[in-house]
Amino acid sequence: MNEPLDRPGFRPNVVPIEEYRGDYGRTPTAPAAIAAPIATVESEAGLIGCIMQAPHVFPLVQHLVAAEHFFEEAHRAIWQVMGDLVAAGDTPNGIKVKAALGATNLAFDLGGQNVLSYLGRLVVMACTPISAPEYARTIQQYWQLRELAAVTNKAADGSGFVPGPHLERVYARVDQIRASFVDRKVMSVTADQAGDELIADITADLQGHGRVVPHTRVAAFDKEIGGGPQPSTLITVAARTAMGKSIFGVEQASAIGRQGHVAIYHSLEMTRKQIQARRTSSWLFDRGTRLAYEQIMRRRGLSQSEADHVAEAVYEMRGEHFHIEDGGGRTIGDIAAASDRLANSYARKGVPLGMVVIDHAHIVRPSRAYNREDEGLKEVADGALSLAKHLDVPVLLLAQCNRNTEGKSVEDRRPSLADIRGAGAFEENSDAVAFLYRPAYYIERSGKYREQNPEALAEHAGCRHLLEIIIDKNRIGRANHIVRAWIDPALNAIRNLQSGA
Incomplete structure (x- = not known):
């Protein structure tokens, strides 16, 4: 590729990098007012150098950072060239980048050095490939800080404004900036490159050093979704009230946290104490102690020995990576x-993110007022999928079914896609959609059961611990399939059917 790409070159107002902060040993010459920008030029330079030295890293960071996130305009131009090369099916190494820029741009003066010599310096100071995603996130986060500073500056620059409307504009822009964490940018690769990645993953898996996919508490469910919750996927699990949505979410997140990964549980209804009581009850059940979580939460609900069991369980679970984000109205x-913040924090400690749980979709607050409820739910579904792609982990989105199931025949009140409020958005965005159904719930509420009818009691005894996980949509495996598991709602326990007690 000898001709420059069809894109703008370096403009005359590109300021020499050294004039910002005197980087790389030079004396700063810029005015004090711009001597300390909200930027990390070193990270920008290190990332670009890394890509030119190790171009195979570009797909790992392409979805994290775009040209507009760079502070230094020269870096923006170089990053844009790299993106153009990849989009054209080429490799963004140092030689190709120089050829794509062309002689005129390479000769552009950056203040005592031209672009050609500067590219050489970037390669020398390149970051290691393993650090590239962290560099990319840092660049994006600094961009967000600059955008936040820009949107709030009007309140401090002395110019007039009307507070109410101005606040609305500020909050709207803040939401846009925050959403940029999860914007799904297109990763452009050829079919050959995608094939190479696929073979590399299969080979690594066969050799025993592929990416570890944590498992849930239900082996049959894992089998149907590819061996466990897959990276970059959105799994929606929906049910009517009391069918076990929160039980399912807490159990799966707890399982992930016990396998060396961190699970982030966003609870918009339950308090952190309620979640921990549920986890404790399930943990004790595995060790032969039946203690309902509502009893743990009840004031003066425990004897001294039971309280000792709870204290022991809480102590033993301290090493598990389970992070609770408690609070509604988000x-x-x-x-x-x-x-994103928590994932970066745990990554610095060497703990990979394993799953994000959102409990639940229908009480996530829309960022603005919509004319119809389904528009707000589409925002939630879109954002949850983007979050899965951005963090490259499974997102488990719990959702509420409407009351349509109550109007179905007694023989079959199993929910389907049409029973989710805002069904279209969840069906469109989810890689898998599953429904939870407990037949015992409806038997317990029947007149015959309440009257102690022998047939109703026998029917209830036969299914009191049965949980059906109805997989309606499944991009990875079989759809229209039912997985059966063992459940005890009082203990917040879900197990493989054959291992329940």
Whole structure:
């Protein structure tokens, strides 16, 4: 590729990098007013150098950072060239980048050095490939800080404004900036490159050093969704009230947290104490102690020995990576921003993110007023899928079914896609959609059961611990399939059917 790409070259107002902060040993010459920008030029330079030195890293960071996120205009131009090369099916190494820029741009003066010599310096100071995603996130986060500073500056620059409307504009822009954490940018690769990645993953798996996919508490469910919750996928699990949505979410997240990964549980209804009581009850059940979580939560509900069991369980669970985000009234942008922050925090400790759980979709607050409820739910579904792609982990989105199931025949009140409020958005965005159904729930509420009818009692005894996980949509495996598991709602326990007690 000898001709420059069809894109703008370096403009005359590109300021020499050294004039910002005197980077790389030079004395700063810029005015004090711009001597300390909200930027990390070193991260920008290190990332670009890394890509030129190790171009195979570009697909790992392409979805995290775009040209507009770079502070230094020269870096923006170079990053744009790299993106153009990849989009054209080429490799963004140093030689190709120089050829794509062309002689005129390579000779552009950056203040005592031209672009050609500067590219050489970037390669020398390149970051290691393993650090590239962290560099990319840092660049994006600094961009967001600059955008936040810009949107709030009007309140401090002395110019007039009307507070109410101005606040609305500020909050709207803040939501946009936060949402940029999860914007799904297109990763452009050829079919050959995608094939190479597929073979590499299969080979690594066969050799025993592929990416570890944590499992849930239900082996049959894992089998149907590819061996466990897959990275970058959105799994929607829906049910009517009391069918076990929160039980399912807490159990699956707890299982992930016990396998060396961190699970982030966004609870918009339950308090952190309620979640921990549920986890404790399930943990004790595995060790032979039946203690309902509502009893743990009840004031003066425990004897001294039972309280000792709870204390032991809480102590033993301290090493598990289970992070609770407790609080309602949050937007999907709030949830995404918190997840990204926590994922980076745990990554610095060497703990990979394993799953994000959102409990539940229908009480996530829309970022603005919509004319119809389904428009707000589409925002939630879109954001949850983008979050899965952005963090490259499974997102488990719990959802509420409407009351249509109550009007179905007694023989079959199993829910389907049409029973989810805002069904279209969840069906469109989810890689898998599953429904939870407990036949015992409806038997317990029948007149015959309440009258102690022998047939009703026998029927209830036969299914009191049965949980059906109805997989309606499944991009990875079989759809229209039912997985059966063992459940005890009082203990917040879900197990493989054959291992329940």
